[in-house]
Amino acid sequence: MARGALFIAIEGPNGVGKSTASTLLAERLRAGGMRVHVTSEPSDTPLGRLVRTGEAGLVGRALALAVAADRYHHMDTEIVPALMDGLTVISDRYVQSSLVLQRIDGLEIEEIWQYNAHVLRPSLSCYLHHTAQELAQRLAQRTRRSRLERVGSPQRELDLYQDAYQFLLARHWPQALVNCQEVSPDRVAAELALLVARTAQRQEGAR
Ligand SMILES: Nc1ncnc2c1ncn2[C@@H]1O[C@H](COP(=O)(O)OP(=O)(O)OP(=O)(O)O)[C@@H](O)[C@H]1O
Numbered sequence: 001m002a003r004g005a006l007f008i009a010i011e012g013p014n015g016v017g018k019s020t021a022s023t024l025l026a027e028r029l030r031a032g033g034m035r036v037h038v039t040s041e042p043s044d045t046p047l048g049r050l051v052r053t054g055e056a057g058l059v060g061r062a063l064a065l066a067v068a069a070d071r072y073h074h075m076d077t078e079i080v081p082a083l084m085d086g087l088t089v090i091s092d093r094y095v096q097s098s099l100v101l102q103r104i105d106g107l108e109i110e111e112i113w114q115y116n117a118h119v120l121r122p123s124l125s126c127y128l129h130h131t132a133q134e135l136a137q138r139l140a141q142r143t144r145r146s147r148l149e150r151v152g153s154p155q156r157e158l159d160l161y162q163d164a165y166q167f168l169l170a171r172h173w174p175q176a177l178v179n180c181q182e183v184s185p186d187r188v189a190a191e192l193a194l195l196v197a198r199t200a201q202r203q204e205g206a207r
Pocket residue numbers: 012013014015016017018019020021138180183184185186188
């Protein structure tokens with residue numbers, strides 16, 4: 001990773017505002033002079049697109065392994081090269097998503113962790129939190145829902161995100177929780193930008 005480059009994961013339940021926050025955070029960081037690359041998982045590659053479009057029929061361990069394979073490929077071909085080039089990378093979904101979504105699909109957390117054992121640890125994984133009621137309202141407005149959105153529920157996702165947060169904390173994964181209740185998209189992005197600035201300071205201090 002080049003000096004000053006950071007790898008930021010944006011995580012949280014379906015509809016919490018990950019994509020919105022990733023875009024607005026990138027705008028803020030760029031306005032402050034940072035070079036930023038925004039990406040998402042499943043990745044925008046043939047394998048990532050296959051995972052996204054095939055999720056209805058790709059179930060359980062097969063989906064978990066396909067998602068992990070996509071993550072390693074994403075890391076090797078997009079994330080690490082961007083970091084080496086000095087860019088800060090923001091990924092809309094990363095490992096915490098797997099620790100939740102693949103559990104909804106029937107896997108144990110330890111097995112999912114094993115599939116992700118060799119991924120790049122982010123500089124910071126930001127977990128966006130909201131209420132089950134608000135998430136349910138947002139999902140109800142969607143015309144199409146993925147299989148995992150239909151099988152799971154906002155409350156189950158929230159419970160599993162809490163579990164995943166604790167699981168990652170115990171493994172010294174750098175994390176922050178951002179409460180999005182009654183917080184505008186701009187304020188969420190501002191809080192994330194502050195967390196990124198603190199992470200940059202910590203990383204610089206550790207050199
Ligand atoms: N802080 C916020 N306050 C109010 N509405 C928000 C906020 N952030 C996002 N939204 C709205 O919530 C909806 C879902 O946002 P978004 O698509 O960014 O979520 P997501 O977490 O990326 O969803 P998914 O996981 O399903 O891809 C959008 O209509 C968006 O405009």
